[in-house]
Amino acid sequence: MTELTEPQAWTLIGVFTAAMFSMMGLITGMFTRVVRAEIGGLREAMDAKFEGMDARFQGIDARFEVIDAKFQGIDARFEVIDAKIDSVHRRLDGIDRDVQVLTRRVFDHPTD
Structure with a gap:
């Protein structure tokens, strides 16, 4: 078995440390x-x-806008009614x- 000298041992330790x-x-x-x-x-x-969710929400927003427009039309009809x-109430009062x-x-x- 060969023995290492101290400088050789320190060199091996340095090489191993550098490699690690x-x-x-x-x-x-x-x-x-x-x-x-x-x-x-x-x-x-x-x-x-x-992006997919944003597109779906935009579609839902568009549907709600359509529904809102329909409700506005219904509200106008109720105002006419x-x-x-x-x-009719005024006529009945008369x-x-x-x-x-x-x-x-x-x-x-x-x-008589």
């Missing part, structure tokens, strides 16, 4: 690249999903007054 640090640096760099690539892929997938009902006047004439001043 360089391997750790390479592995860290590769790991960082892989993580960045995965995050980039995830970002693209999420952007695509969000309310105006007609008010007109008829009621006329009937009361006629009733008073007939029952208060009988001509």
Whole structure:
């Protein structure tokens, strides 16, 4: 068996330490690249999903606008109906007054 001298042992320790640090640096760099690539892929997938959701929400907003327009048309129709009902109420009030006047004439001043 051969024995190492102290300078040879320190040289081997230095070479081994340098090799370990360089391997750790390479592995860290590769790991960082892989993580960045995965995050980039995830970002693209999420952007695509969000764009799809935005398109769906825009479609729903368009549908709600159509429904709002229909409700506005229905509200306009109800306003017309309310105006007609008010007109009928005014006419009935007029008829009621006329009937009361006629009733008073007939029952208060009988001509018999």
